[in-house]
Amino acid sequence: MGSFQVLFVALLVTALAFDLSFVDANFSKSMYFNWGAHHSSILGNGDDLELVLDPTSGSGIQTKKAFLFGSIETLIKLVPGNSAGTVTAYYLSSTGSMHDEIDFEFLGNVSGQPYTIHTNIYTQGNGNREQQFKLWFDPTADFHNYTIHWNPTEVVWYIDSIPIRVFQNYEIEGIAYPNKKGMRVYSSIWNADNWATRGGLVKIDWYSAPFVARFRHFRARACKWNGPVSIDQCASISPANWWTSPVYSQLSYGKKGQLKWVRDNYMIYDYCKDTKRFQGNMPPECFKPQF
Numbered sequence: 001m002g003s004f005q006v007l008f009v010a011l012l013v014t015a016l017a018f019d020l021s022f023v024d025a026n027f028s029k030s031m032y033f034n035w036g037a038h039h040s041s042i043l044g045n046g047d048d049l050e051l052v053l054d055p056t057s058g059s060g061i062q063t064k065k066a067f068l069f070g071s072i073e074t075l076i077k078l079v080p081g082n083s084a085g086t087v088t089a090y091y092l093s094s095t096g097s098m099h100d101e102i103d104f105e106f107l108g109n110v111s112g113q114p115y116t117i118h119t120n121i122y123t124q125g126n127g128n129r130e131q132q133f134k135l136w137f138d139p140t141a142d143f144h145n146y147t148i149h150w151n152p153t154e155v156v157w158y159i160d161s162i163p164i165r166v167f168q169n170y171e172i173e174g175i176a177y178p179n180k181k182g183m184r185v186y187s188s189i190w191n192a193d194n195w196a197t198r199g200g201l202v203k204i205d206w207y208s209a210p211f212v213a214r215f216r217h218f219r220a221r222a223c224k225w226n227g228p229v230s231i232d233q234c235a236s237i238s239p240a241n242w243w244t245s246p247v248y249s250q251l252s253y254g255k256k257g258q259l260k261w262v263r264d265n266y267m268i269y270d271y272c273k274d275t276k277r278f279q280g281n282m283p284p285e286c287f288k289p290q291f
Contacts, residue, residue: 025219025220027042027047027048027061027218030065030220031218032061034062035057035058035059035060035188036060038057039210040059040061047218048214048215049187050212051088051187051188051189051212051215052210052211052212053079053190053191053211054210058188058189058190060187060189060190062184063220065225066182066184066224067182067183067184067185067223067225068181068222068225068230068231069150070149070220070221071148071149071222072147072149072219072221073145073147073219075144075216076143076216077139077142077143077214077215078108078140078213079211079213081140082110082205083108083115083211084108084196085108085193085197085202085204085205086108086190086196086204087107087108087189087192088108088189089189090105090146090187091103091105091148091185091186092150092183093184097125098124099125100122100124100181101122101178102150103119104118105118105119106213107192108197110202114135116133117133117134117164118130119131119132119157119165123178124176128271128283129271130271131165132267132269133164133268134266135266136265136266143217145159145160145161146159147159147161149248150178150222151243152179152244153248154166154167154168154249154250155178162259163251163259163262164262164263166291168288168291175288179235180231182230187215191204223241223243250291251291272285
């Protein structure tokens, strides 16, 4: 074997040995139902999922493994028609009272009215960082990509590769950031008619049941959580940890333009502008640039 081939094999073995990413995940390989399995299903080759809500139960699924940093994505086709009172959720979360969490929640509405996209982030058990959006398309007509990109520098929520929200790491200034706990990926559909639609004024119409949310092409290109040792392993700068590349440390000029377009035209609520709610004692990250 030539010297080049020997070097290539050595590099390949090294890459495989230290590769912490979980690239080829799908629903059947990497997730399991944690409730409501009796009326939900993983279909085809394991790449399609249906979560169902009816009068007997909602349903949910979660990954077998937890992750720390990377990119979590799936395609979702939301409940069509009268979905008022329903919530379809897609999020990352650790466990315990001091948990971290990064949320996409899709708040249903009466027929013909747009969904509300509800985003939030919890750090060390503290949330109350909601931002909400309407969409520039019908999320029930086809599948769309929803991605959470999470690295030591920032968390970015994407829809069809368009960023809608950024949460920067200001831990050095005393603002907590989700970088020390592994998080599993969860998806669910459930009855939230006490708050989801017009603050709970519109209830679920059970005559429209079953409500079915469809998912496809789940991918977790992320660092596997192996306990506290992963805190440094997953944050270290290396080719295997592609999310630590400088190109992912902040949005490009073009992506910042897309983000501004969404926020100028489709944002309907921002906790950082809700001075009445916080009685003037605004969360500290609200005074920091996020993008």
